[in-house]
Amino acid sequence: MEKINFKRYGLYLIRWQLSTPILAGVLYVLSMLDKLTATVVANLIGGLIFFWVDKFIFTSHLLTAQWEIKDEVFCVDCGKKARGYRLVKAKGYDKTSDPRPQFRCEECSAKKTEELRKRGIEI
Numbered sequence: 001m002e003k004i005n006f007k008r009y010g011l012y013l014i015r016w017q018l019s020t021p022i023l024a025g026v027l028y029v030l031s032m033l034d035k036l037t038a039t040v041v042a043n044l045i046g047g048l049i050f051f052w053v054d055k056f057i058f059t060s061h062l063l064t065a066q067w068e069i070k071d072e073v074f075c076v077d078c079g080k081k082a083r084g085y086r087l088v089k090a091k092g093y094d095k096t097s098d099p100r101p102q103f104r105c106e107e108c109s110a111k112k113t114e115e116l117r118k119r120g121i122e123i
Contacts, residue, residue, distance in 0.1 A: 005066055008063050015054065015057065019050055022046070023042050023046050026041070026045050027042050062122075065087065065090040065123050066087075066089040066090070067085060067086065067088060068085075068086050068103075069083065070103055071083055071084075075104050077105075077111075078108055080105050082105040082106065084105065084109075085103060085106065086101050086103045086104065086109075087112075087123065088101075091121070091122045092121050092122065093116065
């Protein structure tokens with residue numbers, strides 16, 4: 001099963017909720033037209049607006065960083081038993097098929113994240 005990018009999913013749900021009042025406003029402005037024509041025009045306007053918003057949500061590299069978090073792991077760097085973090089995917093970095101994922105405690109994860117940023121990985 002494919003992992004869900006909750007950042008994208010959350011933004012999409014917010015976008016979905018925002019479309020309702022926007023399209024209701026368009027329908028209100030078009031209320032002098034018959035219902036079918038007003039609905040078609042409102043949907044076309046919605047498509048013109050939300051195509052670009054959806055395109056950003058589903059293709060933006062700003063939203064691609066994916067993390068995996070586990071409650072109890074042994075940090076691969078310091079050996080401490082703690083909540084573990086690992087970067088799974090970001091622009092220019094993909095460990096989704098890593099057969100031996102490496103989890104780090106919060107402190108070591110912050111250091112590793114900074115190291116990856118210095119290497120040009122956008123997190």
